[in-house]
Amino acid sequence: MIESIHPVFTWSQNRIFAGGNRKVILLVEWKGNIPAEHSRPSSYKVVAREIELRVWLEPHVTFKRSYGCEFEVGEGRSLLLKLGKIKTGQRKFIALEFNISTTIAGRYEALSLQWKYKKPTVERVQELPVKVLELEYTHHTQVLSETCCFHVEKHLELLKTAETIEEATTLQNEGQHSQAHEMLCRHADKLLLLAVRSGDPLLLKEAEMLYKQIGFEYQKRGKTATGN
Structure with missing residues (x-):
């Protein structure tokens, strides 16, 4: 089945210094279906509506704030982001800021995310599979000088x-x-x-x-x- 939305997640840094609390940004991008060849922008139609993104946080991750969207705090260390609708070929962005607490070096799960939406003429809710995002923790001080993506x-x-x-x-x-x-x-x-x-x-x-x-x-x- 061809999905109506296509999400992309990008961390500001993929590696975090394990020796202290750090701020990290997650950029969330989602795209509508690719428009047909030679189609005009004026003909682009809504391909998904009532889009929601649920985010579950691991214990070492603390949510600080959002950019470009409102959020609701849910149960079990979760957030609910209501993101409206998207048209064919459209791209939208939001950013989420987190604090990452001190931990031992290694690679750990940080967030789990799931998208839900409705198609324009269908009331049944569509769900994308849960996506798990990881972060790498290291004691190499080189990461302290690494800049944001x-x-x-x-x-x-x-x-x-x-x-x-x-x-x-x-x-x-x-x-x-x-x-x-x-x-x-x-x-x-x-x-x-x-x-x-x-x-x-x-x-x-x-x-x-x-x-x-x-x-x-x-x-x-x-x-x-x-x-x-």
């Missing part, structure tokens, strides 16, 4: 954009314009730096969008101050 870092910063804009808007509504301006500039600068390092056009486009918004807000405040 770029694919994860890129999409994490893109996911943070909407959150940053929302927080900045709240600050602006409270009259804290300088703080809002600084928050937007800081995030735009980070996106631009990543774009320059990597040559990634999507990061550059997102940075430019933020800089334009910052300029618009500055111009609007200037007109308000002068009464024009």
Whole structure:
């Protein structure tokens, strides 16, 4: 049976230093079915709805927060993520942040995950097999200098954009314009730096969008101050 969604999981780091608590990010990507050749984007249809992802945590893993989605805490150290719908050929991303506690070196199961969804015209729930993700713990200090996987870092910063804009808007509504301006500039600068390092056009486009918004807000405040 051809599944309507195709998930991909990527850790920010596959190896964790065993000598202390560490933060790790899991990037979750899911895709709709590949569109037929020569089909137009306007003809893409919903292929899965009421998508849910259940995540079970092992005892050495503590959930900290999510990016790009809301979650519900369930029984047995589990989380339930309600992820809406997806269309043909569409790609969606969320990120989950965890703390990993100290343990002895070795390879251990960290998370178990299962997707559930409904097809557009069918009420019966479809289930994907449970996926178990592992992490390697090591005492080699080399891992302390290893950087975050770029694919994860890129999409994490893109996911943070909407959150940053929302927080900045709240600050602006409270009259804290300088703080809002600084928050937007800081995030735009980070996106631009990543774009320059990597040559990634999507990061550059997102940075430019933020800089334009910052300029618009500055111009609007200037007109308000002068009464024009």
